[in-house]
Amino acid sequence: MALSIVLTLLSLSRTVASRPWSLLSHQDNIRETYDYIVVGGGTAGLTVADRLSESGRYTVLAVEYGFLTKTDIPGVPNFPTNGYNITSAPQRWLNNRTFPILLGCVVGGSSAVNAQALQRGTTIDYNIWGELSGVRNSHWNFDTIQHYIRKAIQLGGPPHPGIAAAYNISYEPSNYGHNTTKHSIFATYSIRHTPAVIPVYNAIKNYQGVDVPIDGTVGTNGLFWIPRSMDPVTFNRSYSRTGHWDDLNRKNYHLLPGTKVRRVVFKGKAAHGVEITPRLPSVTFKGGQRKITIKARKEIIMAAGAIHTPHILQLSGVGPADLLKKAKIPVVVDLPGVGANLQDHAHHPNIVYNWSSPPPIPATDPTLPPIPPPSSPEFLFGPGLVLLQGLPSLSPTRYKSLSANLSAQSPSMYLPPGTHPTLIAGYAQQQKLYSQAMLRKEFSFSIAAITGSAPTTGPQLMHTFSRGFVSLNLSHPDPFDSPPVVDYRFGSNPLDIDIVVENIKYFRGWYTSPFSQLSRYVDPLSESVPGRQYDTDEKLREWVRNNLWPSVFHPVGTAAKMPRDWGGVVDEELRVYGVKRLSVVDTSVFPTLIGATTSLTVYAVAEKAADLIKARA
Template identity: 50%
Template sequence: MTLKASALITTAAALAGVAAAYPSSLQHAKIVGRQEELLEEYDYIIVGGGTAGLTVGDRLSESGEYTVLAIEYGKLEREGWRPGQTTYNITSLPNPELNDRSFSVGIGCIVGGSSAINGQVFQRGTAGDYDAWGELSGSEDTTWTWENILGYFKKGIHFTPPPEDLAEAFNITYDLDAWGQDPETKIYATYARGLSPGVIPLYDAMRNFPGVDVPTDGAGGQNGLYWFTTSMDPDDSSRSYSRTGHWDGLDRENYELLPTSKVRKVVIEDGRAVGVEVHPRGNRDDITVVKARKEVILAAGAIHTPQVLQLSGIGGEKALEEAGIDVLVDLPGVGANFQDHHYIPSVSFRWTTAPETPELDLTTNLTGRGIALGAFLGMKAVSPDTYEALSDALEAQDAAEYLPAGTHATVVEGYARQKSLYARAMRDNSLSFLECMLGGSPSCSPQNVHPVSRGTVSLNATDPEGEVIVDYRAGSNPLDIDIMVELVKFFRRYITGGDLEAYGAQEVSPGADVGTDEELAAWARGTIIPSVYHPVGTAAKMPREWGGVVDEELLVYGVEGLSVVDASIMPTIVGGTTSMTVYAIAEKAADLIKARA
């Protein structure tokens, strides 16, 4: 293997056609089609050209003062591409508590990252989700709370209200004070137009169900029943994602993108990150070193940021030694604290007598994306008879009991604090535990949006530069199975009682013969999917003594000039889809980085 300060001939051959393949009608910053075109040094190098990476790259380069390079493993697809071979091919370890099933780890492998391929559901968590991050900072001076981060939601997202007739017909209410409408912001939050009038009886029934609140706008920090937005351009209904918002349309010589390339490791000299080793996708032996004057920014996502850190000698001492990697910084939290939303694909019924579908007098054409209504409920609303017992049980657990054997004491301490916070939230309704999207049929895919189990993302010790080992460990804390049982029971009560009782809903799945809690738990273990493609937490922003990996400035402990800006910094997952929150993190991170330039 040879290290070279400038690009390599073989890389040029592999990537020679890249720049020419993109339509000249697309204006953007500079695509580096040949690695030999790279500068030897940039002010900032961003590892990852996805949701966070392109956002940070745009913000750091917009003044023209700094040179910025973003390096992305995926391709920069041409206009007209369709989601297909645009995800990583990763399969999780078998999950013992879910009947030893393995699962696809669906993350974007494309410029634009997962924002390019996701379902375009665009949500925020509650105020409590972000205040939890502040509590888990261990600092009274934290700037990571709902109050602090709301401004970055407003900066990063351009909200477009629904047509008046649509809003009136479906009771879509919104709060402009919770949103931004900067005309220069090109990441859009738009209400779907393809709504079914058949959802209105379900909306009315949920609105009247005991314990369910109806906030003016779910983006304002409250949970309950509300209409949520999609990441969609309001003019042509096309996907709004990090590439369209933070790459296409730019014209900057100081902002470069190198696609189809992999960062092997961060180069660290005398305790400071000074650059990266990069090679063409599929050619590990063809290494180039690119230097960073100011900072290396990891934005490779919750699955691959831990790998880059570990390959760079930053991680748990035991894991690095097993992989034959010299330990530069012993950070046991790297790759720990892994979280994702868990869901059951379908709890479904059929009507004996279907509710009458209202006739609507609309000028807005009801076409396009459909489901845009969700119930986001705390445990007190989901399970008024058992939420206190669940809270007590979680609080009473030994924090180490359901973590992987040998988990470092600092990681155990961080989880103990998360566990205490979640137990409190079960009682005070500050966090949602159920997300149930509602369409026009009597069915739901209940999501546990705050699971209490924790997984890991780790190196393959026999091939550290190969794909990582993902272990969801879903259900390893048995309370997650208990919580899912309560979510299913809630939907059963809702669809067969209250305003919907007259329609005689008959259960299809799991079926009336699955009646007891024990039977439901057994059914759930064979049905739960441990990922809604929202991986977070593997480089958590917490104190180092609590298993944290980055500090309040998102700087990696023990290394100068190295930060993390992606979903891996979330100490706890938010109660909604994660993309909007990642945009806000990236907007805030850009300000933090520029402030220390």
């Protein structure tokens, strides 16, 4: 731990010594007032700050708790140096286990430490957001998000023609942007390839219920290849720092890393500024001050992520009034939805078999690019082959009854006791839309990454029915000095665990079903995880309770874009209800999960948010 802190401080000191002048240290002359203050210098925050400052008309300050450390080379995130050290509340329905909450704590946020998968949700994922707007003709839908994805993400490197032919990699170039300037987030297909995946790909392609769309951009699910967020030349990580900060050197765009935003300061109901303090106890602002307030002329924009945005709002007096009163925080506006509606993808250990005899690997064209060495970035994160499936494919005999089960539930049945009536009303709307979506193939409930090296699969649950929360830590004497309480409450709605069980049975069939071309190569008696002894649904449920993780580090929903009387926190324009000059632009605003990794959609939402904010400037 001590070594990690020393290395972080050395990295920070080297960076600040050679920084562009627009990167502030705490000794620099921070302006007293900016037009816009962005709370968070991560995936959403740097995107919005870049777009608001690019015209030169407005001054913008982005404040980031993490340091400016270099994370260009992909690999395992370096926690705690580049990550928050937060542990979940004990998960009652997962045998009271606790889990690390791994979030990027560095300039660039989680885009600096993630696995670089660029996926987008399906048509139904984004159209549900429009349905949850509570208005006709909502401008939040699949087509709008597609438009902003094209603005946010540029196709840097299409698949190599020879590799594409050998591995059946297809893609739709019109669904990407084509701005090849340096300051972009790039979607790139790696030149890494492995012939061992070809027979596995062919077997899955021919398995019952599997569709093969042109790629993952067209609004459906199925079996397809995805690009990574990589520079098309170096194959290093392409993320919000490289795309929206490095080398911009704008006089009107400042970044202040290593700094904690304690709270938003209000004058009446209008957001006036942010109270900030250096992260390191030995550091002070000019004049020796440890705590100062920076003012915003136009707007304060929350972009601290689905865990920290609601926490800062609550510390600022925006949230459930009963919670704030218990914490002795003056109530600015009573918004029960702040911190509620927490959702995340979930995963469990791989389903593991052994090959009885590996499937024959076809010879590939010897003129294809050589497979990169293990030390290279394109080797670490090569092209990704994924399968996304809806319930009609995962559970063809049970999907209708599972949908009916959800539809029959009282909306308050599995929410926390004492849940505010507006939150119950909002969940009722989600429940209605989800029970309908469960009948459709394109509403993904499972994703699995495919490799050809071994008969193992680690599926993830992509939509959940349980709802958790983020809250002030009332057991700590000073909530400002304590991380938030994070409770996923996974499994509080038993349908979550029921569908994970259906997932396991489906992927067992990949390898052992008579309908699978792989069954001839797999010994069904060789299953080591979960293991042959888990031969009933109830036994599998218990295995899930002992082994599942309730998070894939994609938290969403804690400041949801829904009507206020449905428990929403922000309106269609992403403005916080009940106050002025305050908005939210990160995954907090997602009312529901998407059936995909979240970073690509975060960039799109941030691009759209920047347009909304500029339109009201």
